[in-house]
Amino acid sequence: MSTMLENTECIDQETRLKDFPILSRVIDDNRLVYLDSAATSLKPVQVVSEMSRYYLEVSANIHRGKHYLSEEASVFYEEGRYKVAQWIGAAGNEVVFVRNTTEALNIVAKGLNLGKDDGVLVCTDSHHSGYLPWLEKANTQLVRIDSQGMVDLSHYEELLKSGPKVVSLTHCSNVSGLYAPLEKMTQMAKEAGAIVVVDGAQSVPHRRVNVNRMNIDFLAFSGHKMLGPTGIGVLYGRQQYLEKFSPVYLGGGMVDWVDTNSYRTRKIPHKFEAGTPHIAGVYGLVAAIKYLEKIGIERVEAHDLEIGKLLLTEAKKRDYLEVIAPGGNAVERCAIVSIKMKQHSNLGDIARMLSDSYGIMCRTGHMCAQPLVDYLADGEILRASGYLYNTKQDVIDFFQALDEIQRTL
Amino acid sequence: MVQLNNEETFEAAKGEIDYAYAKTGFFRRHLDEAQLSPSSIKTRADFGKILPTEKKHYRKNFPAGVLAEGYSLNNKMLYRSQSSGTTGERLQTVEEGWIYMQRAVDSLSVYPGLDSVLTVYPRRHIRYAAPNCSDVECASPNSVMKDRILNDGTLVLSVYHDMLTTPERILSMNIEEIEEYHPQMYYIDPTHLAFLLRYTSKRGYTPRKAPVLTSYTLCTKTSKRQIINVFGKDAPVVETFAMSEIGWLAAECPKGNIHLNTKSFYMELLCNGRNAEPGELAELYITTLDNGCTPHIRYRTGDAFRLVDSTCRCGSKFPVVHTEGRLRNHIFRDGVSILTPKGVDDLIDAPEWLDLYKLVQTDENDFIFSFIANEKYQDNMEQYIKDGLFQLLGKNINLRMERADYIPTERSGKFISCVSAIGEKLAEKGVQL
Numbered sequence: 001m002s003t004m005l006e007n008t009e010c011i012d013q014e015t016r017l018k019d020f021p022i023l024s025r026v027i028d029d030n031r032l033v034y035l036d037s038a039a040t041s042l043k044p045v046q047v048v049s050e051m052s053r054y055y056l057e058v059s060a061n062i063h064r065g066k067h068y069l070s071e072e073a074s075v076f077y078e079e080g081r082y083k084v085a086q087w088i089g090a091a092g093n094e095v096v097f098v099r100n101t102t103e104a105l106n107i108v109a110k111g112l113n114l115g116k117d118d119g120v121l122v123c124t125d126s127h128h129s130g131y132l133p134w135l136e137k138a139n140t141q142l143v144r145i146d147s148q149g150m151v152d153l154s155h156y157e158e159l160l161k162s163g164p165k166v167v168s169l170t171h172c173s174n175v176s177g178l179y180a181p182l183e184k185m186t187q188m189a190k191e192a193g194a195i196v197v198v199d200g201a202q203s204v205p206h207r208r209v210n211v212n213r214m215n216i217d218f219l220a221f222s223g224h225k226m227l228g229p230t231g232i233g234v235l236y237g238r239q240q241y242l243e244k245f246s247p248v249y250l251g252g253g254m255v256d257w258v259d260t261n262s263y264r265t266r267k268i269p270h271k272f273e274a275g276t277p278h279i280a281g282v283y284g285l286v287a288a289i290k291y292l293e294k295i296g297i298e299r300v301e302a303h304d305l306e307i308g309k310l311l312l313t314e315a316k317k318r319d320y321l322e323v324i325a326p327g328g329n330a331v332e333r334c335a336i337v338s339i340k341m342k343q344h345s346n347l348g349d350i351a352r353m354l355s356d357s358y359g360i361m362c363r364t365g366h367m368c369a370q371p372l373v374d375y376l377a378d379g380e381i382l383r384a385s386g387y388l389y390n391t392k393q394d395v396i397d398f399f400q401a402l403d404e405i406q407r408t409l
Numbered sequence: 410m411v412q413l414n415n416e417e418t419f420e421a422a423k424g425e426i427d428y429a430y431a432k433t434g435f436f437r438r439h440l441d442e443a444q445l446s447p448s449s450i451k452t453r454a455d456f457g458k459i460l461p462t463e464k465k466h467y468r469k470n471f472p473a474g475v476l477a478e479g480y481s482l483n484n485k486m487l488y489r490s491q492s493s494g495t496t497g498e499r500l501q502t503v504e505e506g507w508i509y510m511q512r513a514v515d516s517l518s519v520y521p522g523l524d525s526v527l528t529v530y531p532r533r534h535i536r537y538a539a540p541n542c543s544d545v546e547c548a549s550p551n552s553v554m555k556d557r558i559l560n561d562g563t564l565v566l567s568v569y570h571d572m573l574t575t576p577e578r579i580l581s582m583n584i585e586e587i588e589e590y591h592p593q594m595y596y597i598d599p600t601h602l603a604f605l606l607r608y609t610s611k612r613g614y615t616p617r618k619a620p621v622l623t624s625y626t627l628c629t630k631t632s633k634r635q636i637i638n639v640f641g642k643d644a645p646v647v648e649t650f651a652m653s654e655i656g657w658l659a660a661e662c663p664k665g666n667i668h669l670n671t672k673s674f675y676m677e678l679l680c681n682g683r684n685a686e687p688g689e690l691a692e693l694y695i696t697t698l699d700n701g702c703t704p705h706i707r708y709r710t711g712d713a714f715r716l717v718d719s720t721c722r723c724g725s726k727f728p729v730v731h732t733e734g735r736l737r738n739h740i741f742r743d744g745v746s747i748l749t750p751k752g753v754d755d756l757i758d759a760p761e762w763l764d765l766y767k768l769v770q771t772d773e774n775d776f777i778f779s780f781i782a783n784e785k786y787q788d789n790m791e792q793y794i795k796d797g798l799f800q801l802l803g804k805n806i807n808l809r810m811e812r813a814d815y816i817p818t819e820r821s822g823k824f825i826s827c828v829s830a831i832g833e834k835l836a837e838k839g840v841q842l
Contacts, residue, residue: 068499071499075820082571082817085815085817086779086813086816086817089813089814089815090815091573091574091815092571092815092817093569093574094574212814212815239576243576256551264551267569
């Protein structure tokens with residue numbers, strides 16, 4: 001692997017290694033190349049430090065006491081909510097802290113109180129989390145995608161005529177890495193009178209998503225895909241809807257008043273946060289957002305698109321690879337490429353070789369999007385996904401490793 | 410040298426030192442540790458030898474060390490102020506209710522005719538400001554008007570802690586309650602009232618007119634413009650300055666100048682440990698004079714002013730000052746306050762297109778200016794603010810300008826128009842001007 005390229009740097013090399021010490025790890029003499037960020041991102045020191053600070057210096061529960069430490073934790077937790085709200089253009093009380101994107105989408109599907117006669121449009125490129133909660137509750141229809149992996153907008157338009165109550169959109173596919181034309185699709189859904197729910201798990205980490213300007217009613221995303229910790233996610237919900245939702249969980253922390261026969265819930269968003277929440281997770285999430293802010297989300301986005309373009313270009317150069325959902329020319333692609341090897345179907349083997357022989361971490365399987373992967377690839381796929389700490393060299397190393405493996409097959 | 414206090418006030422301050430030394434354990438220790446005694450304080454120079462006191466002293470020593478002997482916390486005539494939080498702002502204080510009232514009346518004496526509104530009976534005042542409670546544990550959206558009428562006749566209007574998230578039904582309820590209550594006076598946070606008035610204006614409703622006394626936060630020109638647009642022709646809009654643990658310290662006169670209340674307090678404006686010259690940025694220190702429940706001696710207010718070296722045409726003998734904002738909210742670079750919240754406000758002024766703004770210093774060189782604009786806004790109207798901030802803060806800063814639909818309040822429920830992470834840290838370390 002001798003080809004050296006200049007980094008398209010989001011962060012300089014020194015900062016990269018200082019902030020992400022895991023990237024200095026050497027496995028069997030191979031430097032670590034992490035290309036599985038669509039599954040979960042690496043965590044910078046700043047995030048881990050903030051979580052440690054909570055556990056080692058604060059540690060108290062929130063909203064449950066008058067003592068200094070409890071106030072400190074409560075203030076930080078709620079300021080974290082404001083931070084998230086400003087990050088996505090929402091108001092503070094429209095941000096609910098949840099475990100992850102999956103939980104957020106389930107809360108919405110349950111809260112909307114749908115019946116089997118209510119129509120829900122779901123895009124075929126949905127993650128299972130953006131599909132199964134609707135399949136369970138309502139009359140779900142899948143919007144087709146074309147062979148390039150793009151949403152078939154004419155089919156979408158056609159289905160909208162049936163008057164669905166909800167449209168559930170995947171902003172960026174975790175399989176193809178293609179961004180859906182969200183603003184256009186949202187506008188079409190609004191014109192059809194539908195509530196718009198957006199799975200932003202793969203987009204919010206990479207670009208600014210402003211719920212107000214994009215007219216989104218619900219947005220779900222996870223902290224762990226945007227440098228934050230696991231176990232903390234965000235549900236944004238428009239105030240008018242959240243106020244009507246019944247809480248999924250009942251218990252401490254979400255009621256104003258309880259007597260032997262009844263209870264009165266707190267106002268939004270606290271009525272959705274029963275029990276002790278993931279306080280350290282919020283500390284970490286805030287640190288992650290600050291980290292992204294410090295770099296500048298526009299810079300993160302530009303890097304994301306550039307790495308995505310390089311992944312696609314390099315994959316297309318190789319005859320032995322088949323790109324899953326290459327997208328059209330004008331399509332925006334994040335730093336994800338999913339591929340098949342034409343001569344070799346056991347991609348699990350390949351992923352193990354990439355890991356053990358080259359130190360390159362990437363993922364194989366159905367990516368929790370089985371209907372899509374079965375449709376496009378008829379079996380498992382291999383996915384490489386990058387983030388702000390990846391360099392062009394990482395991408396080149398990945399493909400050169402594949403080349404070497406290919407020669408042995 | 411402008412003399413803030415007359416001899417009579419200085420004598421009263423010495424009396425307060427005698428009283429605090431005799432009656433409170435904290436102040437007795439405070440003087441003893443400095444090897445001072447009340448009898449050693451004879452001149453103003455002697456007075457300056459007393460180490461200033463701060464919130465942390467009153468926090469740490471409450472109640473046993475600061476409550477004057479003879480008082481009980483169960484005394485029903487005592488008024489208790491309580492501020493939560495985790496910074497140096499967290500504090501409980503008790504004082505006799507009549508003392509707070511006298512300080513208010515003395516302060517407002519600079520506005521003839523208006524001081525009587527404070528003492529009128531029966532009282533129908535309206536308060537509209539950050540709720541005195543935790544966002545989560547109360548600020549309940551389910552309260553009704555009678556739940557929020559205090560014993561003294563003040564109706565507290567409901568508002569969410571995070572002001573801009575207050576739902577429309579509560580704003581509608583505010584309007585109905587104002588209509589029903591016929592207020593004699595509004596005692597409000599100007600940012601909050603401006604927010605309510607934006608809502609009422611959109612609905613073509615004009616609230617009942619009554620004098621408006623602003624307090625709680627710096628009255629920005631933007632908020633004042635919005636309030637005066639509604640109230641100005643028929644009712645005065647008067648800036649007042651108060652601290653929850655002390656009460657009223659200053660008020661605006663009919664000529665638009667802010668006067669310090671040097672009748673209720675012995676006041677010092679200090680910079681670099683000395684009395685400030687007119688025009689110098691200085692922190693206000695106060696000494697109470699009442700021999701009350703919680704005497705404060707050379708107490709750091711944490712608020713900055715500039716003394717004005719001229720008498721006011723209103724005729725008041727109280728000294729005139731320019732308010733500059735809380736020290737912890739100043740913009741600091743290299744450990745020095747280089748721009749005050751008032752300085753920011755002067756730059757921004759009160760353009761018709763602007764509803765609300767906030768400048769945040771997130772790090773030594775990093776700034777975010779967020780603003781909420783109305784329908785009169787056109788592209789780049791904020792350019793002069795950007796240019797002005799670069800000029801005032803230096804060309805080497807990182808400044809992000811953001812047009813927003815929402816800007817959160819502080820966790821206290823107050824909306825502070827200029828906030829500095831550096832200022833907060835320095836304030837925690839006791840930075841002085």
